[in-house]
Amino acid sequence: MRMHRRTVLALAVFTGLTAPSMALAADDTIKIGLLATFEGPFTVLGEDSERGAMTAVEEVGGKVAGKKIEIVKGSSDASPDSAVRAARKLVEQDGVKVLVGPLSGDEGLAVKDYAKTQPNVTFINGTSAAQDTTLRNPAENFFRFSTDGAQWMAGLGTYAFKDKGYKKVATVAEDYSFPYTQVFGFMAEFCKAGGHVPSKSWVPIGNKDFSSVIAAIPEGVDAIYVALGGADAVNFLTQYQQSGGTAPLIGGSITVDQTVLTSKGKLKDVLKGTPSAGPTADTNDAPAWKAFVEAYKKQPGAFPSPSLFAHGYYVDMKATLLGLDQVGGDVSDGGKKLRDALSKLSFDTPTGKVSLDKNRNAIADIFLTEVTEGADGNLLNKLVKVVPQVNQTLGIPEDEFMKLGAVNRDNPSCP
């Protein structure tokens, strides 16, 4: 009898394990995977990206081509392993044929590699912005409507050199592929204009103590270029101020993003006047942007103005929905029609026209900004200038651009 019960229990355990939620999607719904960082140092960024994606879904009333949209979420902690694991779960277990995400640089590179093993699934980037996700060795089924980190820097290097008069700038950035790309974009222009970068500090993600980094910044630099995200940016800026640092700052796109500007503390005085560039500007007057901000603010827990993560996920989700609409929500051919539609897609976003190049990377407007205090005391990115239709090679002919070499910690260099 005891034996019998044990057998029954073992069987029960195994049927429990092997009877997964295999409920197949009904014909009148479309499953879209949403992959973002809901764990780890970029959690705040991931939550705002979800708001952006949901803004796009709500804009179409939760329906595309007459079918109901079902969003299946996957979470990573910003490490490439976890991103691939979450993507696998969404694709292989939940059976999504369209996946939007991931959020950060190395994740994008890893998901692109994974995309190559799943040719029947269409991958649309979230906000991950490493250059080589699309530039070198791209995947046929990976699309990026949200531009890369070097594109985001368009105009900033020249502005810092000519308008601000900075000749020598030290950089402090996180040590992975996205900040490499940002520093590359900044330095490409800054060095060309005649500027010098005597020191580059690379700090690990999730660093808490920046004292050694601050001590290593050389005396006599005109400004510090900072490309840190989320909690890292807040920690560095606070500690820099506490250590009595006075050099003006130049901001990477996510350093002066709403995810950092809304943090509590004495950062206001440090950040005011910081020039930066990115895919969005808070004080953009365009009616399309204003309408987007209003729609975004209806999301629970929204920032005063959408962060670039909300914007990026919005643009990519919107492109996904437009593509699905064009093919009538039909991905039964392994998504071939959808990918054709996406490749040819050109549409107006809250931040101007977006189209794709041959590597399926976006060509879009970039905004040069400066941090100011808004009427209600919130910090905002004031629009200084729009750089229209920046492509992935920053306007440089492709073969010449490829000669600059792959982005890494040492490239480019102008000490």
Next chain:
Amino acid sequence: MSLAIATPNAAAQRNWLEKLGAGHIILAVALVLYPLVASDFFLTQIGGYSLIFGMLGLSLMLLAGYGGMVSLAQITVAGIAAYAIAILGNNNSNILGFGWPWWLAVPFALLAAALASALIGWISVRTEGIYTIMITLAIATATYYFAQQNYAIFNGHSGYAGIRAPAFWSVNWRDPRPFYYLCLGLAVLSYAAVLYGSRSTFGMTLQAIRDNPRRMRALGYHVTAHKVFAWLLAGVIAGLAGVLLVWFNGRVSPGTIGVDAAIDVLIIAVIGGLRHPIGPFLGAVVVILMQTFAIDIVGAERFNTLIGMVFLVIVFVSPDGILGLWGRIKPHLAQESLRPGP
């Protein structure tokens, strides 16, 4: 005299099936037949992954359960094997990658893992209890940052990508079913080795050292040597898990061997139970299932809270994990079966 002869005879007559035990046979049959009912996802992401983390938990169980040494560095040892495979074999990150065939790279990876484990053991055996935990945690953290910031050998935060499980004997071991059986085979091998080892002279000595090191030293045993040898054996098992892990992920980066992962291994061992080598495997199944599906139950914002609460409940109800839970339920079941039927 006749009695002394009769006893070994009776033991020899014991059928090997009986020796194996009904539980083991049912479990083995179920695991072998599992691919018939499981989808590819459940085969690799749940089955294979649980077996890999179960092996990691097993190597910790060997140290903690039999040797009384709680280590947080098992994932580090696995990571050393994984990085060795990436560096000695092929990768597509354009750094190192000597292109050795698997049958050369794997033994080297295991050797590196075992030696590293023995070294960690040698450093930490002089300490006890919480101090061992602290030292191994320090080693795990240091290795994580070393990998993260060393570009020449570890390729920094990005790590190595494009690593593939080999194809040999005309089987592509990367496919879900062969990979599951590969994991199962190695897990069963490790499990059997630990079970056998625990009853061997060395295993008994190790458990005696755990219970009273001073007495064992007085009896003339070399306590440190025994403990370091246990670390070496645990290193082989963790190294095997590391090789499977890098083949499974196709990549390895500092995120693979971070403190989070180190704590996952500890949770797996504690949730499962440290009294028997099956414990870590039970723990691994529960933890992997939770980590994979909690997000579907409560959504993206709160799923880590749910995971934490389930673990708390398990440890609260049964301080020695799922194994202890079973030990508590069993008498009730037996009693129930004694009751007269309706």
